[in-house]
Amino acid sequence: MLVFAASDKGGTGRSVTSANLAYRRALAGDDVCYLDFDFGSPTAAAVFDVPGALRGIEAGGLHTYLQGKVSEPERIDVWAETEHEVLRHRPTGSGNLVLLPGDRSGGEFAVGRDALRRCVDLLLRLNAEFDLVVVDLSAGRSYAVDMALEATSRPAMRGVEARWLVYHRWTRQHVIAAAGLVFGDRGIVAGGVDRGHDAERLRGAIRFVRAAVPDPESPLWSQVPPPQSAWMRKCDQDLDELAADLEAGFSMVLGSVPLEPVLQWREQLITDEDVLASKVANMETRQALEELAAKLTDHESWGAT
């Protein structure tokens, strides 16, 4: 299965959350690969703590491959190459976790026919090998999003299951922007239909993910004065209504990840060690990530809407 991770804005939590989902699925035994198609800022490697790839690799990454300069893009075996203390000990029963990094100076580029064919070939190949292929796309209606829509519309890819996660933060602007990215005139659905996708099917394959959501009921805010607390609850409720009005409401949401202090400070994977042993991260965050990871392939979460 392919999972495309999109967001209208940068800084939504798309890369960090997607990387955590990939990690959770690999822990559960799936073979997972993560493609950094965030052509503007290929940072996914930093989240997995692999050396030399902190801001994308020098050459031989996905950009170089799509431009036809290498016949296969570089692959990084995360379990083997990570510098993360905990990740280095690969748990028994876990699946492969492979990162295909972007190039450091890649940048956005127009997608020609050859790049598109290479993209299709790569996705077919990875889909043959991995249970889950997560593709992190640049923010907005980027070339990366175009390429994903175009590639999945090709006859050769008809049989490949593809799903879309659209990330946003829990604010007015973010909710509006995310809904626009999906349903707007230049949005994903419209862009997909232009390329031959069936509107209903494509809509049925898109879900929103709310990232870094503050929970007014969380212990984090238990000390705030009552007026403040009431105000937060009201905001939360208003946002729920706004989201529902914009068709980004409950039935279109795959899940939310709470505001997590560790992620606020550092882009990283949340390990069980962080939650259970050192207790720096919250149990709720781990829970949310695990549920979200399970829902990626769960039939009930993906019926047509």
Place this chain on the structure above:
Amino acid sequence: MTATGDTGTAEPVCGEVRTCLLQTSLSLTASAAEELLRLREDERVRLSERPNLHAVSPDVLTGVDCRLPTGSGARVRAIGTVAARAVLTEGRVLQATAYFRAAGAGPEQRQPWGHYLVRPGVLEPFGGLPVRAVADGILAGTRQAGELDLGAVSERLLTAVLRHQLLDQRPPFKSRRTRLRWVALRTRDGQAPSIRRFTLAADGLRTVELRVPEEIAPAAVAGLCEDLALHDWLLTTLVRMVERSRPGSADGYAVVTALRPAVDHLLHLWMPRARVAGALSPLWEVLEREPGFTRQWQTLVQRIRDQLALQAIPLPREALTAR
């Protein structure tokens, strides 16, 4: 084994074969296989149904004028064509081979293309061919820019076939590709064929070096290597499937689900030597002794059968109590 000191000079044949699961839910019938592998209008797909279904595409040629990789760093320019073909076994396992025969020596000047086109699948060096250096270069793990890359040629063909609309891209299980690089040096005077080395490296790369009598056609050598690669892929894939099924784990249903595709799609494919020219089939016997392909396969098959039998035992009892 041939006598030491034999350098197997004349006209080596070199190739690379890539092997993968065909990406369809059901294996292809003979006629679908024929359609899939019809790479050229002017030549037929070779089909044979005994002892298993085996389809071979016509050769497609790629013109090259480039350096050959060499182990010594010597610069050897060669011109001619590389042949490539796709092979489908039992409508299930797809392979693409790129291969060529290197002439022992060639003209010091580039000839008109017509000269090369009447020698399909032959590369001519400028001057003499340093056979050992080229053999080492072909088998080496890396390629320099500007050197002949057989892997890229076979990959391109494999990828093109995998894009075909006949394929629903819903394979019964996930699996990886393997690559086998091979070089066959030639023997003379009735010396028997032999295997000089067979290595397994990381990333699914295998290399094999052979000695083969010079009267054996390059396509027959390619056929032998495809047969080796096919069985190596089957073993590699089955080992991984058994590992992933986590035999012994509490979840019996998961074990069955993980192993079932092996029974449905892989176990009947084991048929070493089915497609190997008679003169080359003794080479298989060597591999059967060491590393012992069939022995390992049978152990795995037995393990799978035992697991499935174990999982079947509690079922009738549960069914009885459920009544």
